[in-house]
Amino acid sequence: MLPLSLLKTAQSHPMLVELKNGETYNGHLVSCDSWMNINLRDVICTSKDGDRFWRMPECYIRGSTIKYLRIPDEVIDMVKEDAQAKSRNRAEMNKNRGGNSSQNQNQRAPRSGNRNNFGVRSGPSGGGLGNGGMRGGNAGQGNRPAPQGNKLRK
Amino acid sequence: MDDLNPLAGTAHLLEEVDKKLMVLLRDGRTLIGYLRSVDQFANLVLQRTIERIHVGNEYGDIPRGVFIIRGENVVLLGEIDREKEQKLPLKEISVDEILDAQRREQEQRQEKHRLVSKALKERGLAVNADIINEDFC
Numbered sequence: 001m002l003p004l005s006l007l008k009t010a011q012s013h014p015m016l017v018e019l020k021n022g023e024t025y026n027g028h029l030v031s032c033d034s035w036m037n038i039n040l041r042d043v044i045c046t047s048k049d050g051d052r053f054w055r056m057p058e059c060y061i062r063g064s065t066i067k068y069l070r071i072p073d074e075v076i077d078m079v080k081e082d083a084q085a086k087s088r089n090r091a092e093m094n095k096n097r098g099g100n101s102s103q104n105q106n107q108r109a110p111r112s113g114n115r116n117n118f119g120v121r122s123g124p125s126g127g128g129l130g131n132g133g134m135r136g137g138n139a140g141q142g143n144r145p146a147p148q149g150n151k152l153r154k
Numbered sequence: 155m156d157d158l159n160p161l162a163g164t165a166h167l168l169e170e171v172d173k174k175l176m177v178l179l180r181d182g183r184t185l186i187g188y189l190r191s192v193d194q195f196a197n198l199v200l201q202r203t204i205e206r207i208h209v210g211n212e213y214g215d216i217p218r219g220v221f222i223i224r225g226e227n228v229v230l231l232g233e234i235d236r237e238k239e240q241k242l243p244l245k246e247i248s249v250d251e252i253l254d255a256q257r258r259e260q261e262q263r264q265e266k267h268r269l270v271s272k273a274l275k276e277r278g279l280a281v282n283a284d285i286i287n288e289d290f291c
Contacts, residue, residue: 001190003197003222020227022181036197036224067181068223076190076201076220 001079007032009075009082015040016070017061022048025061036063167192167231174234175200180227184208186234187221196225207252209259212245214252 001009010029017025017038027040038061045054161168170189177185177200187203200221207214247255274281 001199002193003191003199004193006191006199007222063224066224067179067227068221070218071220071222073201073219076199 001083004032004034004036006071006075006079007036007038007069009079010071013072013075015072018067018069019061019065020067021065025059027059030058033063036066037061038063038066167196167198170231170233174236176206176232176234177223178229178231179223180229185218185221185223186215187218189231193225196228198223198225198228198231207256208244209252209255211243212247212252212255214247214249216249 007029011031012028014026014028017027017040019025024046025040025043026046027043030039030041032038039058040061041058043056043059045056045059046052167189171192173189175187175189177187177198179185184206185200185203186206187200189198190201191199198221200223201219203218203221204215205218207216271281
């Protein structure tokens with residue numbers, strides 16, 4: 001699991017982003033790309049000295065200004081579960097390979113279902129992200145419930 | 155080395171994955187955790203990370219969890235020797251105490267900077283305070 005894939009898995013989770021200039025941004029990850037550019041929602045920005053705070057509903061951070069991101073421990077566990085599920089699927093696929101075609105069809109259906117639900121399996125706010133393909137367009141509505149769910153859990 | 159291995163003779167971090175590493179960042183912070191992943195930019199994923207603060211021969215650990223570190227901010231990585239780790243010549247103190255010590259050290263440093271730049275100014279030398287920060291301590 002590459003660092004940027006892990007970041008993608010952490011979508012909708014709360015995180016802390018520290019910039020190279022020392023400012024920190026606390027918020028929920030909405031989206032990210034392969035340059036590490038990110039969108040955050042419900043953000044609290046803290047100055048370098050930690051003495052001033054700003055609240056903003058959303059913000060965009062250019063990847064090149066980031067020093068590091070801190071993500072919740074459970075995101076790594078989600079990756080592990082996902083890897084296990086994938087290898088299980090692969091094993092099943094190999095087992096069924098060469099079997100009759102109806103078996104293959106039965107097996108194919110749940111697999112594509114899993115793909116669409118990527119990341120939802122252990123996510124408390126999974127409902128909002130049900131359709132992986134719609135994530136970008138949906139983000140505004142889909143992620144609203146997430147902060148509460150996550151806060152309650154803490 | 156095996157000639158078929160495409161990574162032979164190249165510097166890479168794949169052998170460090172899942173080892174306990176110390177990471178020194180460009181801002182001077184020290185993180186210690188288990189390296190879980192790297193990519194071509196040397197972006198890192200650290201799990202069960204602590205931030206270790208050193209002041210003199212005392213240190214304190216702050217638990218920090220999972221980090222995704224952007225590679226360009228890393229100065230160096232070092233594997234932690236589990237045996238030597240047991241007999242550090244340093245003394246561990248509580249987080250509050252080390253933060254206190256760090257704050258005092260910072261204040262002393264600022265005071266020293268103030269005196270140095272004052273002395274330089276009196277001699278007609280104007281030196282950028284940031285440069286003093288880096289080089290005189």
